[in-house]
Amino acid sequence: AKKAKKPKDSSNELAVCRVLLADLEAHQDAWPFLSPVRHKSVPGYRKVIKKPMDFSTIKEKLTNNLYLNLENFIVDVNLVFNNCQRFNEDDSEIGRAGHRMRRFFDKRWTELLHLK
Numbered sequence: 404a405k406k407a408k409k410p411k412d413s414s415n416e417l418a419v420c421r422v423l424l425a426d427l428e429a430h431q432d433a434w435p436f437l438s439p440v441r442h443k444s445v446p447g448y449r450k451v452i453k454k455p456m457d458f459s460t461i462k463e464k465l466t467n468n469l470y471l472n473l474e475n476f477i478v479d480v481n482l483v484f485n486n487c488q489r490f491n492e493d494d495s496e497i498g499r500a501g502h503r504m505r506r507f508f509d510k511r512w513t514e515l516l517h518l519k
């Protein structure tokens with residue numbers, strides 16, 4: 404027989420986004436991602452990275468209600484990490500910080516989702 408679908412409770416998704424963002428900002432490896440990359444001091448960045456993103460911009464979007472759900476928020480957080488992988492060698496300070504932050508984020512949001 405068809406298993407009855409549990410209704411999705413999306414009411415606290417934005418609260419989950421705020422918790423996740425606070426955890427990202429508090430992480431010791433967050434320093435490359437806290438504010439927009441200054442393309443004037445990072446040669447080539449503006450040419451290579453078409454959609455820059457950083458944690459302060461995500462916070463601004465969250466504050467201005469530009470994320471309709473957790474999925475849209477996760478897309479922007481992954482953009483931060485994908486930009487980082489694209490622009491930085493894996494074996495570099497910033498490259499390694501990006502990998503560590505992505506691993507932390509993936510673990511954290513799956514933990515929070517399993518609480519539901």
Ligand SMILES: Cn1cc(C(=O)NCCN2CCCC2)ccc1=O
Pocket residue numbers: 434435436440441445486487490491497
């Ligand atoms: C994500 N990302 C960041 C940078 C960067 O230089 N960030 C500034 C780091 N500042 C140093 C002192 C305070 C913050 C370069 C390339 C890149 O992909």
